[in-house]
Amino acid sequence: MPSVTLAQMRAVEALARTGKFSRAAEDLGISQPSVSTQIQSFEELCRTRIFIRDGHNVSIAPSALDLIAKIRVTLKCLGEVDRVIADTTSLNTGTVSIGFSAHRLIMPILTAFVRQYPALRLTTRGGPSLELADAVLRGELDVAAISQVAPDSRLSSLLLHQSRVAIYGRKGDPMLEKGRLTLADLDGQDMVLWNKSSGTRTLLEAAAAKEGVRLKPVLEVATLDVAYAAAAAGIGLAISIEGEVRSDDHIDVVPLVEPELAIGHYLVTLPECRDHAAIQAFFEVAKDHALEMDGVLPFN
Structure with missing residues (x-):
């Protein structure tokens, strides 16, 4: 045959x-x-x-989706073999595809990686965490920085940052004036929520169901810029992880407390590709610069 x-x-x-x-x-x-x-x-x-x-x-x-994923992983591995044969000492060529759910949190790592490996070409893709995790599993992305309550056993994961959930809305919104919100405060409030592929939304909905709080999504979004614009326009309160958005002339951001919800921000890749030189280098840079993931909100 x-x-x-x-x-x-x-x-x-x-x-x-x-x-x-x-x-x-x-x-x-x-x-x-x-x-x-x-x-x-x-x-x-x-x-x-x-x-x-x-x-x-x-x-x-x-x-055929699973088969295509296997083909992509096979080609990545063959590419790594070619790289080792051609050049075992440096990363002079190649492309790394990177997904991220919160651009502000990943930017210090991206910046450091570009400076350290200027010959490598990076391609990026933003989106909700669960969609990005699926893209890594399908072989479409080499690595992704995503928010999850716990590591995905199908992926090799590095914890970059532990974040709290924050709520933001139009500047001067009376709901935000006290500087913090409880989950009960969100009961029946108009909300701008990420789509069902968001790790933060999944966490919030699970907590709301446990506490008997009724969330009222009036708008679902798939990108941060739309969520920000909708919240700034007063369409509803939006959710984020701390550091993803900051208070400015258009929005106020406050922590969610009682209960205080925490979510991990992980760098993930396929286990089969974890020791590929470019991916390994990205993980090493991420370890060195994870603490520079700025944006820890000044919660009191």
Whole structure:
């Protein structure tokens, strides 16, 4: 029985990532018919549908998601082998893809890493924590900085920062004047919440359910800038981890107490990739600069 080839795996990964045969061919530096041939040969080997065609666009078949993730991890490992053979002493080439749920908290680490390894190219992606964790598991991201109550056993994790939950809203909002809020204060209040993929929202909802507090989301968001704008406009109170947003001319930020909720901010990667040179270097820089994750709010 024929075995899968490296060329087939590279074509499959490129098509899965770009969603178009033409872009996959351009990415690989080969002709579009060559990509089509490699994909067809791979699907014949698998005897199952890997991609769903919709005109010129291509998406991954749901049943093939795990297989695509394995291909991505395999290619990462092969790339690491090539790097070791070519250069065992320094990180002169390569790309590291990084996801983050709170840009302000990860920025000191990103800054230090860029200065220490200027030859490496970084790509970044923001989003809710659970979505970023899934992206790491699918092999789409090398590392991610995410907020979770506890480490995910499927990932290799480094605790960067332990944070409290904060509430923010329009400047001068009477709810925020006393400088702190309890969970009971949020009962029935209009709220701007991250979508269900947010680790902070998951923590808050679990605590609210335990305390019998009714949260009232009037707007769900997927990015920090929209959450900030909505809170500043008075649409509702928003949630964050400490340091993610700060009081300014438009919003006030106060701690959530009674109960005081804590969540960890973790750097995560796949266990199979933890010892890859670039990822290992990023974790080392993160260890050295984790305490510089600014933004600890002046809670009294």
